[in-house]
Amino acid sequence: MTARLIDGKAFAADLRVRIAREVAALEKRGITPGLAAVLVGDNPASQVYVRSKGRMTQEVGMNSFEHRLSADTPQADLLALIGRLNADSAVNGILVQLPLPRQMDESAVINAIDPAKDVDGFHIQNVGRLATGQKAMVPCTPLGCLMLLRDQMGDLSGKSALVIGRSNIVGKPMAQLLLRDSATVTIAHSRTANLPDLCRQADIIVAAVGQPCFVQGDWIKPGATVIDVGINRAGDRLIGDVDFDTARHVAGAITPVPGGVGPMTIACLLANTLTATARANGLPDPEGLTP
Numbered sequence: 001m002t003a004r005l006i007d008g009k010a011f012a013a014d015l016r017v018r019i020a021r022e023v024a025a026l027e028k029r030g031i032t033p034g035l036a037a038v039l040v041g042d043n044p045a046s047q048v049y050v051r052s053k054g055r056m057t058q059e060v061g062m063n064s065f066e067h068r069l070s071a072d073t074p075q076a077d078l079l080a081l082i083g084r085l086n087a088d089s090a091v092n093g094i095l096v097q098l099p100l101p102r103q104m105d106e107s108a109v110i111n112a113i114d115p116a117k118d119v120d121g122f123h124i125q126n127v128g129r130l131a132t133g134q135k136a137m138v139p140c141t142p143l144g145c146l147m148l149l150r151d152q153m154g155d156l157s158g159k160s161a162l163v164i165g166r167s168n169i170v171g172k173p174m175a176q177l178l179l180r181d182s183a184t185v186t187i188a189h190s191r192t193a194n195l196p197d198l199c200r201q202a203d204i205i206v207a208a209v210g211q212p213c214f215v216q217g218d219w220i221k222p223g224a225t226v227i228d229v230g231i232n233r234a235g236d237r238l239i240g241d242v243d244f245d246t247a248r249h250v251a252g253a254i255t256p257v258p259g260g261v262g263p264m265t266i267a268c269l270l271a272n273t274l275t276a277t278a279r280a281n282g283l284p285d286p287e288g289l290t291p
């Protein structure tokens with residue numbers, strides 16, 4: 001068996017076309033969505049993400065505001081900037097690139113963002129809203145994974161889903177979204193016993209462990225759908241958390257790295273910015289961009 005390739009790059013491009021159409025419709029009402037990205041320090045990989053986010057934001061017709069602060073910026077200065085962005089009506093979405101330098105308290109920074117502008121969905125209010133089934137801003141990577149899974153499998157209800165990884169930015173919100181779609185969800189992590197056996201029972205595997213080629217082909221139930229969230233640098237190449245070369249002979253469908261989840265994350269950031277703009281203006285949520 002050879003797995004179907006899940007083309008996240010193409011899906012994301014299509015999503016951005018739909019977003020651009022909605023942005024054009026808002027333009028007629030005199031509304032232009034604005035996304036502010038804040039980058040603290042000069043992590044070269046982070047700079048790449050911020051740049052490509054900035055370019056795609058403009059491509060869909062939104063305003064992109066970039067703020068670069070030096071790595072030794074005091075936390076109070078960052079909080080002051082967030083305060084100004086919260087108060088700025090031209091800014092509908094605020095993204096503070098993670099990880100932050102050591103002197104910063106990440107939770108304090110995230111929770112300083114106006115939850116209505118929290119397009120990463122990391123604010124404690126959005127986390128609680130997602131967990132209790134209320135209208136929330138939903139983290140971009142899990143939202144992108146959910147869109148790909150629904151597109152591949154249709155109704156997820158009753159499917160067994162294994163999420164490998166328990167981070168606040170991927171694993172936990174991914175589990176919440178799958179649960180909302182009535183999947184039977186297991187969260188595995190570095191202390192999980194018999195991970196290969198758990199994997200073999202899963203119709204859906206979402207791998208977000210941060211270890212290259214961690215999930216082996218012979219751990220996968222034949223025909224399962226495998227979503228690889230990992231982005232690991234191997235020299236000048238990117239590789240995922242799934243051993244693609246063995247997994248592709250067993251899975252029913254699998255996302256490649258690059259070209260799978262990564263582009264969906266950025267497209268969902270734009271989707272969330274559009275959703276935040278609609279809500280800020282008392283308009284209904286745009287169709288098909290929220291869970």
Ligand SMILES: Nc1nc(=O)c2c([nH]1)NC[C@@H]1CN(c3ccc(C(=O)N[C@@H](CCC(=O)O)C(=O)O)cc3)C=[N+]21
Binds near residue numbers: 257
């Ligand atoms: N507050 C915050 N929100 C984030 O969403 C966030 C963050 N901080 N910090 C850094 C990580 C990383 N991240 C990526 C998004 C897209 C690609 C992406 O598009 N990757 C391409 C390849 C890019 C390349 O070739 O370098 C792909 O997988 O095909 C990668 C990584 C978002 N992050």
